[in-house]
Amino acid sequence: MANRDPTSWMRAEYESLVAQSLDWKLRVLQGPSAPRSIVDGKTVIMLCSNNYLNLSNHPKVKRAAREAIKTHGAGSGSVRPIAGNMDLHEELERRIARFKRREAALFYMSGFAGNAGLISQLAGDGDAILTDELNHGSIIDGVRLTKAQRIIYRHRDVGDLERALKEADVSAKKILVVSDGVFSMDGDIAPVGEIAKLSESFGAMVYIDDAHGEGVLGDGGRGVASHFHVEEKIQVELGTFSKALGVVGGYVAGSNDLRNYALNKSRTWLLSGSHPPAVTAACTAAIDVLETEPRHVKKLWSNTKYFKKRLVSLGFDIGRSETPITPVMLGDSATAKRFSDRLFEEGVFALPIVYPMVAKDKARIRNIVNAGLKRQDLDDALAAYEKIGKELSVIA
């Protein structure tokens, strides 16, 4: 086997991705992620960041990061279970629990690490996991690490979920139901109220990944469980600081039992260095801002309503979105790509989502509305949409 080549397969694989246009072409953000950002040297209206509330630029959040570096240094020195558990981490977890009105919370490196590390520990051989077919990849990876029976139910289909629960009920010991709260491709919301009630009648544990619902839905941005008033029926809420909260890091919130179990069992938590002081303190400050300045969530929704209403009156199809994630449906992939390129030329940054990420006839541009956008920014973006829509005969 001396002529084995250790690396050439990587290039071959990469080239095949390029040939199918499935490779990522990275754009470079020069400066902060802001309502108007500099991307590849051009100032553009940002319509594709997850920084819903623009908290990444909030003075209190930035100040907290600077202060923490002064008091605690640049890094944490270890994993949490050994010597990297700082007072800042404990303080943040108390603040998360208070904000989410839960007994306890556990801070993970990322939402991804939370899903991969915790779901994999919540079910095993003889158990069943019921999972929405459009759940996020980090959930899929977490589920794949278990020996549980995996049942994939149709997207947001409570009837299918009920059938699956009945089937699982026959043989499974534990049952875990997992769903995104808000689905990031279409901006649609999971029927979390019905999921919670149905699961309760089967004694199933409910796990909601609220990455896109936090800071967006519910009382004061408390997320999808609060939106449906079913907090007590949801045993695990996973959230992230990488989106509306404007920093980075994931967490789970729930009971003390959940926290105790999760921190002793999640390998992604036990075996990965803890967050640096700047990040941790910035996350606490972001929660502070959410609790004390309700105007950001309000602004996000008024911007969203305005933007959506105007798009619809221009004649665009915005799909089934119920949140600030606003797809503009364009049909075929070539049109969506062309549309996005033209938007960029006109100073609007919004990504096309094309086959194979979505079905062939469902190509779209995905816009994410931001609380930091001024009316003028939205009007400029809408003017670009109108111009290009007519140019490409998408609207009359």
Place this chain on the structure above:
Amino acid sequence: MRRLGFIVNPIAGMGGRVGLKGTDGVVDEARAAGADPVAPTRARAFAETILALSRGDPSLSIRWLTAAGPMGMEPLGAAGVDEERCEIINRPPEPTTAEDTRRAVEACIDRGAELVLFCGGDGTARDVAESARDRAPILGIPAGVKMYSAVFAVSPQAAAELTLAYLRGRLRIGSAEILDLDEDAYRRGEWRIALVGTAKTLVEPTLVQAGKLQVAEVTEESTREELADHFRELFAAEPDTLFFLGPGSTIASIATVLGLEKTLLGIDAVLGGRTVAKDVDERSLLRLLDQHPKAKLVVSPIGAQGFLLGRGNPEASPDVLRRIGTRNVIAVATPAKLAMTPVLRVDTGDAALDEEFRRREYLFVLIGYRTSKLHPIQR
């Protein structure tokens, strides 16, 4: 320059208009009853779509390997395909026969066709598959009376789109079942569709969401590996359960991964991970069930219509199914296959038994390691 085979069965589809179940062996009868050929117009529509969709894309320059006359050159010419782009591989005398189809398929694969397009029905598909012998994928332009085989596009236009997608590298090659009417049984007055073989054909890659803006392709092989892992564990966990492995390419390829030599068209019995009987008929199935009352039947939807039971596996008779128990039927499919199968069909020939399945409305289909999805059963 891409080399594609193009073979038309000019008499395909004639029987349908006059209430015959196929045109095999009954052309004169069909003609006498006033049937017009369907295939030439379908073949031409396919070629016209290809021309329209590939215009202006030099990377899609195609060289057609085809037969002279109505078996290829005529419809291509009628659609406006330049003669210079065609290579005549044989000149069958008219009227053409199944033997001409077989010869033409052999000839175009020998001359380097990377895909063989054919226009016809199940009978043609069978001839083409048998001569292609998995040396090249085949794709059917639908023009027959019966089209149960899973190698047909839904329309001539769709066949053209699939061909171009394949040339652009967007499709994969997978295997699919060829089904055909059992002609002898039919002449005796019985309508029975039998699984007669498999062929390579074009399949959509199965894409899974691997991140919110990213998808990854799962190959058919990796799905099969996963399903094989599943059965390996199941066989080990239930060493005294007799597993009957049903017909079709999905189950055969899972068995291959497990190191079992599986008959493609029949039912084999596996105990403790070892094959204990091959290609069993109904009598032997019942005898085996006497010895091993604990049994499970593994079946996969077959052909374009998604028959789970009753077509292609008559050995699993109503008696056998009752003995095994409908709850012990394990349906399995790759995600790609399931995506192409809108409903599962059950037609055991026993109305009460069919009803027992249909009442459930949905059936679990195993699509990966310990992974299943509920899929509707046709009412």
